[in-house]
Amino acid sequence: MDVDIYARLSRDRSGLSENTTIQREECKQYVCEQGWNLIGIHEDNDISASKYSTKARPGYEKLVEDIRNNRVDVVLVTEMPRLYRRMEELLDLIRLAESTSLQRIETTDGVGYHLGTGEGIHAAVAAINNAMLESRKISDRVKRKQRARAQQGLHNGGSRRYGYEWDGMTICEPEAAVIRECIERSINGEMAWRIARDLNERGVPTTYGKKWVTANLQRMLLSPRIIGVRRHLGVDYPAQWPAITTPEVQERIRIVWRSRQQTPGRPRGARTYLLTGFAYCGRCDQPMRGNGRTLASGAYQRRYRCSPIDIHGESLGCGHMFRAAEPLEQFVSEAVLYRFDSPEIALALAGPGQEGEIAKIVTEIEFCRQKLNDYVDDYASGLLDRTQLARAKARTESELDEHQDRLSSLQRLQNASRLPNEPLRDAWNEMELESKREVIQLVVERVIVHPGLPGVKTWESFRLNPEQIEIVWRV
Ligand SMILES: [Zn+2]
Structure with a gap:
């Protein structure tokens, strides 16, 4: 008898993985005991592949190749589920047995499935069916248990979470x-x-x-x-x-x-450009970003550029707008400081004692979220039909948006109390970039850089044409 061994590392059944070495050794020993002739050993690692993965199993492919070449009489595995994830694959092998030297699949506990007989095929199909059912039962049982634990509000187990001890129930x-x-x-x-x-x-x-x-x-x-x-x-x-x-x-x-457009999950490094996120190209309306260069003199020049591509390489702006960073930043800083000197701004930004109002809005936001959850329950239990659900959701969602807008403008104003005690103008040069950005954020929506030659006019000895810089104010 010529035999191929097949081993597979998987997590299908009990959630535990077995080393393929163990499967291989067990099979090799069995081959020895039977006095068979070992042709090849093939193995795959399925652990990384998902249940629905159609990823090739290179080891299995080689096994099939050996079968097609009539090199094999028996395929040996430790248990049937090692060989198959899906019934279709077994059917393929049964068909191959009709035209090749392959006679049977055998497991190391001594069960042989003769693929040339109806009984053998039936037994093999049943073995795979049972294995699939068993694995399904286990996973259903695990799922039921997890859900029950969740409903009781119990800890999931597994890794320790920050702020809690290993039991997941005690605060650290x-x-x-x-x-x-x-x-x-x-x-x-x-x-x-x-x-x-x-x-x-x-x-x-x-x-x-x-x-x-x-x-x-x-x-x-x-x-x-x-x-x-x-x-x-x-x-x-x-x-x-x-x-x-x-x-x-x-x-x-x-x-x-x-x-602050500080989207969770999108880390940002330290900045060196004051106006990133504020500066926009007046030609194509896309953001301008820091894009420095080394001049012929060897000096490094900081510049803003309208980026032709975004960070993912997708096309973005026209790419033709450049401005030296220093003059632009100075000009905007000056305008912001001037703005802060005006009494209307002082009035608009002064907002102590807003705690009560903020708390009220937060409660309403919570209430809206709760309502959204309830609608889904009502839909599930038949109290609402699909159209009613959609209408109710849309209404509450727009209400939610309004509350959030109000809150975020309040928050912005409240941050004004974080401004330095001394006049902003005196503190400005000593302030950190991020703090300056926070101040700019309070009053500036965007800075639009319009096309034109920057060198035609001068501003504060810079080659900058103030008429080309448009500041869109928030307040
Ligand atoms: Zn542009």
Whole structure:
């Protein structure tokens, strides 16, 4: 008998993986005992491939090739599910057995499936069916158990989460203190990357001793876990563990970030260009970004450029608009400082004692979210039909948008209290880039750079034509 061994590393059945070495050794021993002639050993690693993956199994392909070349009488596996993930594959092999030397599949527990007989084929199909059913049962059981645990608000198990001990139910006080600090700082408008940098500098690590980055910090602060919510397959259940903060606070963080276009999950490095995100090309209306160059003299010139491509390489702007950074930044800074000197602005930006109003809006936002959830339940239970659901959702969503807009403008104004105590004009030169950006953000919507030769006119000894710079004010 000429035999091919097939081994496969998979996580299909019990969630556990077996080393293919064990499968291989077991098969080799069996071949010896039977006194067979070993032709080849083929193996695959399915662990990384998903259940629905159609990714090729190179080992299996080689096995089929051996069969096609009539080199094999028996295919040996430790158990049937090693050979197949899908019934179709077994059917292919049965068809191959009709035209090749292949006679049977055998497992190391001594069961042979003779592919030339109806009984053998039936037994093989049944074996695969049973294996599929068994694996289905196990996964259903696991899923039911997970859902039950979620409904009871119990910890998922697995890795430890920041702020909680290993049991997932007890607060880890030193980490909870870090979370509260990060919350406070975020609400006060500090950028996530700066908080992360500060934690790293102070030697405060993540759960597993790693460094903080914008993304993991933002994920942690917005996690349902810290507001005492157990989320399972998109559904929230009240958790049994204590919360570290409240949904209202988390909502405020979300809104502060949104008002600064600090999208969670998109880390940003330290900037060197004051007007990134504000400057727009007047020719094509696309953002202008920092694009420095080394001059013939060897000096480095900072410039803004309307980028022809975005960070993903997709085409974006016209690419023809350039401006030296220094004059543009000085001009905009000057205009902003001038703006701040005006009494209307002072009035518009002064806003202490808005806590009450903010709290009210946050409550309404929560209420809207709750309503949106309820609609889905009502739809599921037949109280609303699809059209009614759509109408109700649209109404509440636009209400939600309004609340969020109001809140984000309030937040922006509230941040004005973070301005330096001394006159802004005196503090400006000493201020950090990010702080300057925060100030600009308070009053400037965008800075549009219109086409034209910048060198024709001068402004403050710079080659800059002020008429080409249009500032769109927020207030
Ligand atoms: Zn352009």
